[in-house]
Amino acid sequence: MSWRLRVRDKFQAAHFLKGYRGRCDKVHGHSFQVEVAVDVTELDRTGIGIDFTRLKAKLAEILPDHTPSTMSTRSTRRPRTSPASSSAG
Numbered sequence: 001m002s003w004r005l006r007v008r009d010k011f012q013a014a015h016f017l018k019g020y021r022g023r024c025d026k027v028h029g030h031s032f033q034v035e036v037a038v039d040v041t042e043l044d045r046t047g048i049g050i051d052f053t054r055l056k057a058k059l060a061e062i063l064p065d066h067t068p069s070t071m072s073t074r075s076t077r078r079p080r081t082s083p084a085s086s087s088a089g
Contacts, residue, residue: 011063
């Protein structure tokens, strides 16, 4: 016998298309829904196949954090460096 546990979560991501002329050249976002399904064939002594709380926490750890407080408004261009200045120091 086997059991399946499903966990769902949502996240939002924002981006813009540099050099594109149109609506997508401004910062805009998308919403995503993710589902993880885990199949187990054995239960522990309490009747649990996998700890739901740990699975939910792992999913939250994997999903990107794109909340407004983590979105940078600074330029995405990298400064130019010479070969001498880019060596590890």
